[in-house]
Amino acid sequence: MPALTDRPDVTPPRWQEYVPGLALARSYERAWLPKDVVAGLVLSALLVPQGMAYAQLAGLPPVTGLYTSILCLLGYAVFGPSRVLVLGPDSSLGPMIAATIAPLMLANGDPARAVALASMLAIMVGVVMTVAGLAKFGFVADLLSKPTQIGYMNGLALTIVVGQLAKLFGFSIDADGLVDEVRDFVSGLAAGEANTTAAILGVGSLAGILLLNRLLPKLPSVLIVVVLAALTVNTFDLQSRGVDTVGVLPQGFPPFDLPSINWSDVAPLLLGALAIAVVALADTMSTASSFAARKGERVRGNQEMIGIGAANVAAGFFQGFPVSTSGSRTAVAEQAGSRSQVTGVVGAAVITVVLVFATTLMQYVPQPTLGAIVIAAALSLADIAGTRRLWHQRRVEFLLSIIALLGVALLGVLPGILVAVGLSILNVFRRAWWPHQAELGQVEGIAGLHDTESYPDADVLPGLVVYRFDAPLIFANARMFGETVREIAEDHPDLRWIIVAAEPITDVDTTAADMLLELDSWLNARGVSLVFAEMKDPVRQKIERYGLTRTIDPRHFLPTLDEAVAEYRRQTGANWRDSRNET
Structure with a gap:
């Protein structure tokens, strides 16, 4: 058995x-x-x-x-x-x-x-x-x-190397902090210690x-x-x-x-x-x-x-x-x-x-050899190539890396890790706070709608602006969203529809919901309809739970961007024209 x-x-x-x-x-x-x-x-x-x-x-x-x-x-x-x-x-x-x-x-x-x-x-x-x-x-x-981790490790490497220099040269110092350690090490060398x-x-x-x-x-x-x-x-x-x-x-x-x-x-x-x-x-x-x-x-x-x-x-x-x-x-x-x-x-x-x-x-x-082992390990922690890559690829993240380095080197190791974690969180928040935004148009020979800044020759429909907001719609960016849409409406006197390409919007919180309610009322008073396309089901369910569909016409939530544009054209008979003619 x-x-x-x-x-x-x-x-x-x-x-x-x-x-x-x-x-x-x-x-x-x-x-x-x-x-x-x-x-x-x-x-x-x-x-x-x-x-x-x-x-x-x-x-x-x-x-x-x-x-x-x-x-x-x-x-x-x-x-x-x-x-x-x-x-x-x-x-x-x-x-x-x-x-x-x-x-x-x-x-x-x-x-x-x-x-x-x-x-x-x-x-x-x-x-x-x-x-x-x-x-x-x-x-x-x-x-x-990754950028703050690179900066933290570079700062840590610098701190370790400086801290081991005295041992490497056979004497000791009693200092706290990178600046003091550098000063005491140089002073010790000068004094023949x-x-x-x-x-x-x-x-x-x-x-x-x-x-x-x-x-x-x-x-x-x-x-x-x-x-x-x-x-x-x-x-x-x-x-x-x-x-x-x-x-x-x-x-x-x-x-x-x-x-x-x-x-x-x-x-x-x-x-x-x-x-x-x-x-x-x-x-x-x-x-x-x-x-x-x-x-x-x-x-x-x-x-x-x-x-x-x-x-x-x-x-x-x-x-x-x-x-x-x-x-x-x-x-x-x-x-x-x-x-x-x-x-x-x-x-x-x-x-x-x-x-x-x-x-x-x-x-x-010998103790100097142990110091050499630590310094060699510290040098392997430093990522100079990664820092240089950040400089060429994205200056903002390079700056975050340098701040993390300075946090470790000047404030200390424990405060430095808190600075690194804080910077990482703030960087995420910054992207949600100031997200990329774009007005979209039709580009000949390329399927879909595309950023008119990248394609200035893109065609648009008169009376329509297709607007994309690349972030969750939350308390931190709700005011920006509302002000941007208002500016669009004021810059286009003949505006009839604003279609929000909502696929990148992964969330709408209560602060943003209140903003949308006020924004829709403001636009309706000017004869402009606020329309959403490609909104994810979980986000749509939140919109309904907030009661916004009692104010925003439920027919203004369309499954795809193409259907939203087609519906606008069906209602208005508008045809595409060069965006350079839009003023």
């Missing part, structure tokens, strides 16, 4: 849809294992140095980057829907984490408190993402338009990473540079020359720990968590979409939110900090032949082995 789960008419419990790792375990093929293991080993070479570097970028001890990497990879392997995405500490989130927890730190900068705050922040991000995913809020990723040996090591590490990425992109450039830098420090005893290193890592698997914070910390942490969640989601969706397109797969946006949420919660309970998808690490895994999330599990296992059995492995890694 077959098992119950083998019966074709029995579907798995609904809760299993939210745990893709179970389906992967059932469908996993043995032939995938060698490729996943190799890809996991290659990936771990990138995870270890980057994890430590990004932890320091967030203002945390380097080992927390390794803790974070282990747990987020395991959490996403169970709850993440994508078989190729790799999560982990991210250069774009580091400054946001630091900006959130820094104001909450005590005067002595206790590392334990920093870890507790960052861990609670990760848990909050995880809860926000999970709840949003269950509520099917995947559309939130759309709050960052830079360590020449550390600077040579840092700049050389950065040059090595960039050159290897360009000339030999398939090689693990970060690992090669880290190994060479550590060997250099050990061989020539550069620590005695003032080169700071990572040192011996704490031994053992990440300990489970419920972060302890003050109630006064909750509100600022929640604000930071919301901002981080938006950025992490936008980054994940764009990365997931690009890699899924290569394999012809579908992106499950809401489940991605749950997967990221689970990864963050897991990291938060083991002294980790917020994570996101990494495009660079995902690309490395894919190039190495990864077939599933087992790659991430292997990477987590390798990092665990390092923490349990090889804590001295990283003791000679």
